[in-house]
Amino acid sequence: MTDSSAYTPPKVWSWDQPSGGTFANINRPVASPTHDKELPVGRHPLQLYSLGTPNGVKVTIMLEELLALGHSGAEYDAWFINIGKGDQFGSGFVDINPNAKIPAMLDRSGATPIRIFESGAILMHLAEKFGELLPREAGARAECLSWLFWQMGSAPFVGGGFGHFYAYAPTKIEYAINRYAMETKRQLDVLDRRLAESEYVAGDTYTLADIAIWPWYGIVAQGKAYNAGEFLNVQEYTHLQRWTAMIAARPAVKRGRIVNTSQGDAATVLIERHAASDFNGKILG
Numbered sequence: 001m002t003d004s005s006a007y008t009p010p011k012v013w014s015w016d017q018p019s020g021g022t023f024a025n026i027n028r029p030v031a032s033p034t035h036d037k038e039l040p041v042g043r044h045p046l047q048l049y050s051l052g053t054p055n056g057v058k059v060t061i062m063l064e065e066l067l068a069l070g071h072s073g074a075e076y077d078a079w080f081i082n083i084g085k086g087d088q089f090g091s092g093f094v095d096i097n098p099n100a101k102i103p104a105m106l107d108r109s110g111a112t113p114i115r116i117f118e119s120g121a122i123l124m125h126l127a128e129k130f131g132e133l134l135p136r137e138a139g140a141r142a143e144c145l146s147w148l149f150w151q152m153g154s155a156p157f158v159g160g161g162f163g164h165f166y167a168y169a170p171t172k173i174e175y176a177i178n179r180y181a182m183e184t185k186r187q188l189d190v191l192d193r194r195l196a197e198s199e200y201v202a203g204d205t206y207t208l209a210d211i212a213i214w215p216w217y218g219i220v221a222q223g224k225a226y227n228a229g230e231f232l233n234v235q236e237y238t239h240l241q242r243w244t245a246m247i248a249a250r251p252a253v254k255r256g257r258i259v260n261t262s263q264g265d266a267a268t269v270l271i272e273r274h275a276a277s278d279f280n281g282k283i284l285g
């Protein structure tokens with residue numbers, strides 16, 4: 001790494017050094033697959049290729065909620081994609097997500113398999129397929145989708161911005177940490193104000209907006225992201241705290257949040273999920 005205060009960008013950027021920091025080994029400026037690898041396919045209509053990160057957990061919570069609502073067509077196989085080892089760059093994965101990031105899904109319930117990538121698109125696909133968790137009335141639907149797209153556009157400032165510079169970057173850069181801490185706190189305030197006036201994010205019912213937002217902002221509010229609870233003073237967002245605890249208590253959320261996780265006590269993680277019985281014996285916190 002060069003001293004950032006002395007850095008003058010060259011005329012044309014080139015990839016001649018690792019960027020440094022956690023995850024530097026998987027960062028590349030190209031999108032092609034790195035190796036041939038077919039994806040496994042299980043017996044259920046929905047095949048999920050993912051990891052238990054906030055973006056991955058959105059989808060497993062959604063699926064567990066749909067199953068809890070009685071939709072057996074939402075049965076799924078959740079395969080573990082180890083992004084630290086580059087599984088997302090295998091040819092089979094890139095075939096279903098040209099952006100090479102988890103989560104990606106294959107809906108094999110029809111005559112022709114449908115690929116879906118981007119967690120927000122997956123949530124919408126599932127909501128529309130089963131007629132759940134996305135209101136039909138125009139105003140309520142617009143509110144719900146507005147919050148879904150707010151989450152999709154905002155969270156990269158938290159993860160790729162604040163989380164990267166506060167927790168993962170090889171050096172602590174005050175300018176970058178200040179910039180992204182300010183934006184992260186602004187976003188937490190957006191949610192706190194909304195949740196002061198509304199029980200759930202999109203109104204008085206639980207929707208896919210809560211499912212999209214909780215794995216990011218609920219986890220930040222619990223102080224479990226980037227070890228930054230104190231730094232961001234998350235306890236000051238009292239309405240966000242109320243909502244975070246309420247969503248965390250849902251049985252489907254407790255199940256969905258452990259799918260495709262591998263780190264921690266064996267009783268608290270579920271590396272792959274292929275049947276409801278896979279949760280038997282797990283401690284769901």
Ligand SMILES: N[C@@H](CCC(=O)N[C@@H](CS)C(=O)NCC(=O)O)C(=O)O
Nearest residue numbers: 026053055083101102103118119120
């Ligand atoms: N906008 C995408 C973001 C997906 C994303 O950033 N996935 C991360 C994990 S949370 C990933 O796969 N990273 C691996 C990589 O960048 O190579 C979505 O919501 O689906």
